[in-house]
Amino acid sequence: MSGHGEQRKVSIRDVARVAGVSHQTVSRVINGHPRVTGDTRERVNHAIAELGFRPSRVATALAGGQVKAVTVLVSDTALYGYGAALQGIEAAAREAGYAVGVCALASVAPENLAATVARVGDPSAGALLVIAWDQVGIQALHAVPPGVAVVALAEASATPPAPPCPTIRLDDGAAAAHATRYLLELGHRTVHHVAIPSSSGRSDRIRGWRQALADAGVTAPEPVQASWTPRSGYEAGRALAAGADVTAVLCGNDDLALGVVRALHEAGRRVPDDVSVVGFDDVPQAAYYTPALTTVRQDFAGLGRDGFALLHEVLAPAARRRPLTARKPELIIRESSGPPKRP
């Protein structure tokens, strides 16, 4: 009824007064405590609605209550996969009434990493969700102080010791194998690989690629280790372009694929006529490259939502929720791949 946008904060005591109960009874209904009469509960809820009461996060935190906040530890929000995952996490968290913080690990000096993680991992700051698809993420995970709730987004084959917490695993090993088989079935004698950095020595993508090759009875060429950037893909591509026998390349992500295609182009090798290139991720641009990129689609935002859902489950096991959807990476065939041109 009353007050639109008034400044005075309405507190638990105001609610208590209106409902005709004590303030800790109000606290009980807020926290879903079972021992409250249906009748009083209703009166309190009514008063809450009437006054537009919203509990103060800071007071709750100070008093030792449950915080409803999550800080996401992420390498670099400017990179597509991370930014998209963050977007998904934030949406899911907000829907559940959680505040979300960020800490971008790429810009913290290695010697400060532990201290930084300890700082954001303050119990009163809520839970942690770490995106640990890379080395710095794994390091951060291991720097999390004991006692704080944490979940991770990690590779399926995350480095031992495995993430010491509930984890959403991105299994792209199978997808990499699938993409490799696809290329093999097109008639390529073998498939080369340009690898992104991994949290472990060997990424899932490398594993899957190697497995598919082994299953087909072909020996795997040495993978080319790259970073995440188009530039790094370009450099790898120059090396690959020199190999006359190279007719198919599976790249660890789309940026790498872009660089590889560019290098191939400069070297006079046509894609896909001379060389097929397959990427990973399906960034929104991939369909508009020339040639449009064949790639493995990943649902990063969905992965982010799943990550938060898992965290929510850890924090509030009572609530029943819809189960996590299994997110299957999907091969999207476009123009950058095709059968090898027999000379």
Next chain:
Amino acid sequence: MSGHGEQRKVSIRDVARVAGVSHQTVSRVINGHPRVTGDTRERVNHAIAELGFRPSRVATALAGGQVKAVTVLVSDTALYGYGAALQGIEAAAREAGYAVGVCALASVAPENLAATVARVGDPSAGALLVIAWDQVGIQALHAVPPGVAVVALAEASATPPAPPCPTIRLDDGAAAAHATRYLLELGHRTVHHVAIPSSSGRSDRIRGWRQALADAGVTAPEPVQASWTPRSGYEAGRALAAGADVTAVLCGNDDLALGVVRALHEAGRRVPDDVSVVGFDDVPQAAYYTPALTTVRQDFAGLGRDGFALLHEVLAPAARRRPLTARKPELIIRESSGPPKRP
């Protein structure tokens, strides 16, 4: 000296005991209050260091102290410019000891926008930094409750009423004019424009483009309004490809340019031989497209750092800092532009 990683939180009172003063004297030195003897100040600082004391954010907030936290309101962290700006903000904020929160506006329903902004704009949650390069950002800005510290990142010509707060203005009008002149000087009779959404009706980029055309005495063709995505650029590009007189296109961002190039390519019009295309932003991929994209480089991360620096100045005017660097967008000439081919 003592305690590595112990759980017991050390409080202001512990520091007071060790320093032999009262706890509010400790509070004074923490907050840089002037009325403290140099001697006591030193004893307190020593005790702080010895105990590894770090003030509790939540207690400070509850008691009404200065919060040292900033929430950034951003449309979509998966888009490059936003993600990169966030990365810069976060780094600067962390260096200054600020916690950073995010709120992704793209995923909040329009009818919830005001309530959402009001929630994250709780005074006890710290300051707000809103990235208002688009409509939803501007809306959020106007939904900020009075009394909370806020700065914005906005277009130079942001819609009236102008952002009601200190603002870092991205002046790309000049850059757009420069790019347009560049195309004109190459010999193109006119330059078409594919526009990104704007916080106002007309983006700075449109203004600059139009101005340059006017200065050269050529009438501006109708700009094509698009969104941010490659797909939307593609659609605009199809329309443009139909115009036989179109020989130069300035795009509002690189994603749009990518789509335009693709559409032109499909229509059999070569870039840059038949049509020159210039983008905006210089995403990390732009140099690796085929053709490599001529574009206007923007330093989003730097803009983010500037935004935080401005906020810091607003919050703590005392501290002298290095002045904000003027960030000049820069035209990067690559392969997608050239002189028109005279028939």
Next chain:
DNA sequence: CTGAAAGCGCTTACAG
């Protein structure tokens, strides 16, 4: 310049 008091808005035991 420095200390004793009260309070920010909640929650957790402890009693009824």
Next chain:
DNA sequence: CTGAAAGCGCTTACAG
């Protein structure tokens, strides 16, 4: 099932 008490760790007036 519900209420009176104490306290989370700080800061802001108020006194000395």
